[in-house]
Amino acid sequence: MRNIVVGSRRSNLAITQTEWVINELKKKTNDYTFDIKKIVTTGDRIQSVTLSKVGGKGLFVKEIEKAMYDHEIDLAVHSMKDMPSDMPEGLMIGCIPEREDYRDAYIAKDHVKLDDLPEGAIIGTSSLRRGAQLLAYRPDLEIKWIRGNIETRLRKLQEEDYDAILLAAAGLKRVGWDPSIVTEFLESDVCLPAIGQGALALECREDDTELRELIQQINDEYTEITVKAERKLLNMLEGSCQVPIAGYATLENDEVEIRGLVASSDGKTVIQTTRRAKDPIEAGRLAAEDLIEQGALELVAKAKAEMDES
Numbered sequence: 264m265r266n267i268v269v270g271s272r273r274s275n276l277a278i279t280q281t282e283w284v285i286n287e288l289k290k291k292t293n294d295y296t297f298d299i300k301k302i303v304t305t306g307d308r309i310q311s312v313t314l315s316k317v318g319g320k321g322l323f324v325k326e327i328e329k330a331m332y333d334h335e336i337d338l339a340v341h342s343m344k345d346m347p348s349d350m351p352e353g354l355m356i357g358c359i360p361e362r363e364d365y366r367d368a369y370i371a372k373d374h375v376k377l378d379d380l381p382e383g384a385i386i387g388t389s390s391l392r393r394g395a396q397l398l399a400y401r402p403d404l405e406i407k408w409i410r411g412n413i414e415t416r417l418r419k420l421q422e423e424d425y426d427a428i429l430l431a432a433a434g435l436k437r438v439g440w441d442p443s444i445v446t447e448f449l450e451s452d453v454c455l456p457a458i459g460q461g462a463l464a465l466e467c468r469e470d471d472t473e474l475r476e477l478i479q480q481i482n483d484e485y486t487e488i489t490v491k492a493e494r495k496l497l498n499m500l501e502g503s504c505q506v507p508i509a510g511y512a513t514l515e516n517d518e519v520e521i522r523g524l525v526a527s528s529d530g531k532t533v534i535q536t537t538r539r540a541k542d543p544i545e546a547g548r549l550a551a552e553d554l555i556e557q558g559a560l561e562l563v564a565k566a567k568a569e570m571d572e573s
């Protein structure tokens with residue numbers, strides 16, 4: 264009987280997601296045993312600075328991918344939104360299970376609604392995307408960086424001078440937080456989510472056909488198609504830096520509808536588009552081309568220059 268070693272980051276969210284995947288696989292077959300190997304990533308070690316300044320995406324996946332090349336692990340469960348849009352040689356996303364809630368959750372002290380926050384209220388986030396969109400919606404708010412896992416951030420909301428924080432709803436739900444702690448789930452007209460938010464990426468070696476067949480059994484086609492469109496958009500827009508970029512796709516009557524957004528981190532410039540196409544790659548490409556036509560690449564370049572200065 265083959266034992267499958269699943270690599271996971273050590274956070275509560277990562278372990279919960281990994282255990283969820285193993286459990287779903289066990290429902291499909293009794294032919295395998297599973298072990299979890301915990302891996303500390305660079306992104307987990309860096310707590311002090313803005314993640315985007317030290318390279319953003321990829322920081323959570325590099326060490327895990329090395330373990331996969333070295334055959335120390337066979338499978339890795341990632342949050343899709345932490346995955347760079349280019350896959351390294353020999354590795355692949357072999358399965359995308361059903362997406363959790365895609366929205367951002369707004370959690371305020373004393374449950375004060377976003378529209379009722381006083382001028383100058385302090386919002387905690389470490390995401391340029393969330394910060395930019397919040398500032399576009401309420402330019403009078405102040406964004407203050409906050410780091411740490413979900414538990415740490417919720418504690419900081421109570422103990423430090425934040426009036427509210429923003430977190431991915433999916434993370435909260437997956438680790439079993441009571442959704443009533445959330446003041447508002449932000450719809451995409453206020454805060455368009457990160458590309459792939461709420462979805463998981465099961466990464467494996469391309470040549471491990473046995474494992475690929477196994478994990479395909481928990482693949483979700485709707486999520487796979489919509490995330491494919493979103494990641495095409497990401498792939499066409501992303502330079503080496505982090506800019507506030509957001510995207511979300513849905514599928515209706517066999518047609519993909521994708522909304523994409525790029526902003527300056529102060530929220531003063533926001534460009535967006537909505538496109539439809541039968542083919543998800545085509546939908547993602549059309550949306551990216553619209554954004555590029557409106558100056559998305561210049562925004563990306565400007566953000567990169569600002570980051571190099573600071």
Ligand SMILES: NCc1[nH]cc(CCC(=O)O)c1CC(=O)O
Pocket residue numbers: 342343344345429430431433434459460461462463
């Ligand atoms: N950036 C870290 C990260 N990666 C995935 C999630 C949550 C789960 C998800 O979006 O799938 C989070 C936490 C957050 O953004 O609040």
